[in-house]
Amino acid sequence: MPGLFDPITLRTLTVRNRLWIAPMCQYSVFAEDGIPTDWHLVHLGQFAIGGAGLVFTEATAVTPEGRISPRDTGIWTDQQADAWSRIAAFVRSQGAAAGIQLGHAGRKGSTFPAWGSDRRGTVPPSGGGWTAVGPTDEPFDGFAAPVALDENGIDRIVTAFADAAARSVRAGFDVVEIHAAHGYLLHQFLSPLVNTRTDRYGGSLENRARFLLRVVEAVRAVLGDTALVVRFSATDWSDGGWNEADTAAVARWAADAGADFFDISTGGAVAGVKIPLSPGYQVPFAAHVRNAGQVPVSAVGLISDPAQADDIVRSGRADAVMIAREALRDPHFALRAAAMSGIDDLVPGAYRRAPYPRGD
Template sequence: MFDPITLRGTTFRNRLWVAPMCQYSVDREDGAPTDWHLVHLGALARGGAGAVISEATAVVPEGRISPQDTGLWNDEQVEAWKPVTAFVRGQGSVPGVQLAHAGRKASTFRPWSDVQGTVPASEGGWPTVAPSAVAFEGYDEPRELTHDEVVGLVEAFRSAARRSVEAGFELIELHAAHGYLLHQFLSPLSNQRTDEFGGSLENRARLLLDVVRAVRAEVGDGYPLLVRFSATDWAEGGWDEDDTATVAAWSREAGADFFDISTGGLVAGVSIPVGLGYQVRFAEHVRRQADVETGAVGLIVSARQADEVISSGQADVVLMAREFLRDPHFPLRAAAELGVELDYVPAQYQRAPFRVS
């Protein structure tokens, strides 16, 4: 877990990375990160993570999950991100951004709001769009994207990728998971189109592959490009791990380097066998079937569990979310538990060694 890993021209100091976590904390609803993002993401970098990937960051305003989400659709947002990426980099971690469009799951209230579902226009919400006019349970029905609008999304991701580089991010992850727009195109449960972006697996994957190619062309050959997949919809007739492996292989040919494997999020009310490491097997399946490098995520909560995922060959990287919220210094504590000496413990914290009690 503490061995370095290199993707293209970037070497990561370890294989324990921070998964994207939405903070719903933009103050002015303008998509620009705030001091909260600087302190939150900076603390995770200071704690020893190999990479810190920011929350789902929208490529267009209507792609935000909530009105309080970050974005990279204008140059003012670029400037706001620069202090964040500079601090993360200064702590020895690789700053990454997850570029996203929420599709039919956009314009929603924050999780801690008194109400849930779609935010009405009177409260700052907006009409949503999707591959097809099929609503997510409890949300407003989206408008089906026109063919020209689908093609235009490729340029939106390309432009956001350019701004990501300008903002100082050194890694881009494309969000094709958790029921958001690129995942909506991939799954036959949400994509009922009859044009070249719907129907067969090749057609449903077309938008994602076009985005991968466009982003790769924009950022150049030396820049790491990840894709996050939900490996299964956990629903009959939906997207599954074999589809994921197939499209991961196609994505690698199109220019992606690495695949962050989660599950679910497309449909509500499904039965998910949640337990420790319950998604690791999907990362292993995609890794072996597609012959690609993968990251595992999902209820990985201890140093030995995380290390076993890597040492056993189930995945190449472990990504954590909630465990980092509980303890931003998890990597430093994990190293102490595993008897690994690190040279990046902050000097300011060395009076309080990360001992195992």
């Protein structure tokens, strides 16, 4: 089996290793115009310098109303795409692949940012917020009620994802990821706990997956050879909710529709659930989707030790590993992990006077 520092190919893209940076919300667009700033350049660039194989942006909204908070990034305009282009170019210049996660928050949109404010819940329109949308008008716990999307609204969002994907390619991204996890809009349609519609977008698994599959097809149509990833939450952690079997089935359908790879996380659709946190707690879900869906996957979730990460890949439980919190603690985690494996060719020339101790 390949190891953590063996290359991997996604469609026509060869990624230098299998240790990747997961999307992480920053809530740092203080102008509230969706345009990424120097913060995003330095934040993401440090991971590329630090040896990661693939570096993903935070959830980047395909419409203004698709943002989680007013301080999120977007790519619904060419001006935003132009700002992203220098970030993607820098990441690539350091040998990493540049990935962008495209998302729509749905009923979890227009919320106060997770830091810099002592308020929680929904930002009202009078404070720079907006009315969110969802599968129905049922709110997420503690948030304002959304407006239920009609079919025309769904059509517009499908088009918005495709337009955002086209801008992403022009901006120089190597990989586009569709965010269908963590209780945001596409996950809201997938989860039977959230989606109680009675039209062709609700009810059966096929109907609940229809929106996502339309997005996959529309995005694939504009990507050319650019790699396409879909992020799933493989369980709602609640009886009667979305689960790993559903995820494996829909991942297979998404692969048939043009997706190349699947990023497996969990949770987020409903509040009040108990998640049994422990190192690598989501890895079994990734392994299930990989085996049952016969698709390549990445694993994420409290992966903080190089040996742990390498074992996940070598054991065949996942094809790549995503890190997030550990990358915030140590942006050069990949360099440290590589040194422990006796690999030092990831270290930039300017940093070679301070190598990590080798493990061999």
